[in-house]
Amino acid sequence: ISEASSNVGDLLEELDEGLFNLLVEVGKVADDSGLNLYIVGGFVRDLILGVENLDIDLVVEGDGIEFAQKLVTELDGEIKESHQDFGTAIVNLNNGLKLDIASSRIEYYEYPAAPPQVEAASLKEDLFRRDFTTNALAIQLNSKKFGKLIDYFGGQEDLDSGLIRVLHNFSFIDDPSRILRALKFSNRYDFEIESLTRELIEHAIDQDVIKGLTTGRLGNELALILMEKVAPEILLDLNRFNLLKYFHPDLTWTEKEYNLALKVTNIKEWLEGLGIEEEVDNCYLYLMILVRSLDKDDIRDFLLKFKFPNDLVSKAIFVKEEVKEILNLLLQSRLQSTIVYHKLNDLSIEEMAYLALITDQPEVKEWIKDYLVKLRRIELEVTGKDIIELGHDPGPCFRRVLSKVKDKKLNGELDSYDDEYKYLKECLKRLEKGGKN
Template identity: 35%
Template sequence: SAAIRQDILDLIAHLPEEVQKVLEAVRDTAEEEQCSVYVVGGFVRDLLLSVPTQDLDFVVEGSGGQFAQALMKRMPNGKLTQHITFGTAQIIFPDGSHLDIASTRWEHYSFPGALPQVEESCLRDDLFRRDFTINSMAICLNTDRFGELVDYYGGKQDLQQGKIRFLHNISFIDDPTRMIRAIRFAERYYFSFAKETLDALYTAIETGVLGKLSVERFSEEMLLILKENNYLAMGQTLVKCGLLNAWFGKELAWNFNLDDAEESVNWSLNIRWLSSVSRMDSAEIESLLERVCLNKSLRDETIHYIHLRESLKESLSLSEMDRLLTKAPKEVVFVLARDESYKHKISECLKAAQRINMSLDGKALIKMGVKQGPEIGKILDRVRMAWLEGKISTTEEEQLMARKWVKAQR
């Protein structure tokens, strides 16, 4: 209706200027190309919720590729990538943000000759293939319809009522990642599930739908969860509804502790992940690594975490501890230092390490007459240990001790 369109125009007018410029460029390109174009999905949802959104998805009634090429004339900073077989294109900007452009139909056709019903049914199908009603809305960007909401499936009402609702009841069977997405959106916006959607979620888990899902797609969705501010609540829900246990084939001691909520907002992805597995024993974490596909840094840190935790169970000297802690990635140390069992040991060692105030380095030792080679590292190591153990506490003592060792070596 006209009122909704006016509301949307007002919301658009409050968007950052760069976003408005993009929408206008898309509008003008649609005029030139004589085709209909819509902004769809997450952008529309977040616009109506008045929350900031990042990426823009467009659907073109016509050739997405051709449209993207034409749009590039107005995007001097953009870089165009086309995926011909999928009928999609992407324009990427230097800051990493991007525009996605898809066709509701892949072959090119010229707009004036097309029947309007055909066009409408195309957009309708495109929106019907989406995950939830709140993500199935489009806003037309053509000049004469700019700001017009297309909402075939009741998305606006579900947004107002705070409901996550699928578009049809085999949605989770078609694509099990939607179960994880549903929980992500529900906890992100503090929404609840429509009854049939919740029932279908439980049925899908019970009937083993996750078996259809690849490790890669499951992992992608889990990583998206870990990037959310509210990931702890999402993790808890994933555990409670049985999804994580179903995926891993056993009950695991996940640590999604809401007490960490405030602090965890500033945690990196790696810290969030390591902390989430910190209640599991090493064998469990190892078996878990077979069911998730992590990038190299995350995988290596997880393995480092297991090893370091095992080592800390032993009784270690201060210098042995220091060696292990200085070698370990800082995320690994951070997570272990929050663990009751290792907290004291680690803080004792870190406190001792604060005493270290080394003035010597390799160059200084060479000046003292040490030959270049492994000896230098060894002496520096000994000096560090002497600081750590409190055997020296001033630069003068440090120099004196180093001279003594250098002399002894000659």
């Protein structure tokens, strides 16, 4: 293993001023405690790549929890979480930044995919326990060595040549989730997976190591993947490596799903062009596309097993339950706006985006547009006050009558307050008659 080091202080200086000053301050607190302190992992990788990353992972050569306590006294903040066994702490600073602090440590695995055991060790050993060379870089923060890049495993060179490479042959056996991480990082940065690393992945997959991961960890990795910009590409890789079966035996992500996912951007642009303010969450749509070949019960089981949030479960089931029915409805001729309004009014923006995504029919998109820019914004000018003034006592019939007026307005049959008022009176009269009969 060759050890190279250089200084990236100039890159740190290009960071947001508040963040830069914080790193300097944190380094000084470490100086005062006589401890070596480093920022490590994804932050360093992204700093060198010029990608913004606000995940601050610190490693201190010494007691991380003691250091966290000193930090919160000196820098105004609080310890949000600490784990004595692991020597880790999370610090929330009052300026809104969050620091993850770890004691440099050696983690060893008692058996494949077991939770890591922890012992005190040097920075180098800590870094050696990490997944890829590009994620095993550190920058020292102590004043005298501020900005010193520590690169024991050739991470900088791999960043330059765009390679994802493990540090040792047991990496994927120790932690099978790294297989998914390798596919995520290689797609995110458009890096190659180095050839030996690729062989190790294939070998680990042959050994079925992913089976050893808990559903919590697997689900977490899938959720992280779905949040990536390049999720459609990563899912193609998961399919290629035959990994989707660990989530559900019937899941697939072929060119068909991929092409649909690529259209998500077009649909979002279309919605933006209509002036729709709600943000469509890509990951919801990707998930809806992913589960569309499963049946309803399987979708529910899959999402609950991997602990996806409940609102997502209902969105995904929507894919199965209602889509066909709504699409058919929106294709009917002489369809009334009121009916469209009541059908689409219960849907989330993602569900409407999904409808627009899977249809080739311009009528469907027209109706969605009509609902979003016009129908849902229609408000009545008459109110309950008008009904009271017409001599009625407040009661449940108010809502019924007002919704009748609204339906007529949605259909474009009432153009002014006077129209609404006239129709309101008609409805009340009819109601009275009905009551008397």
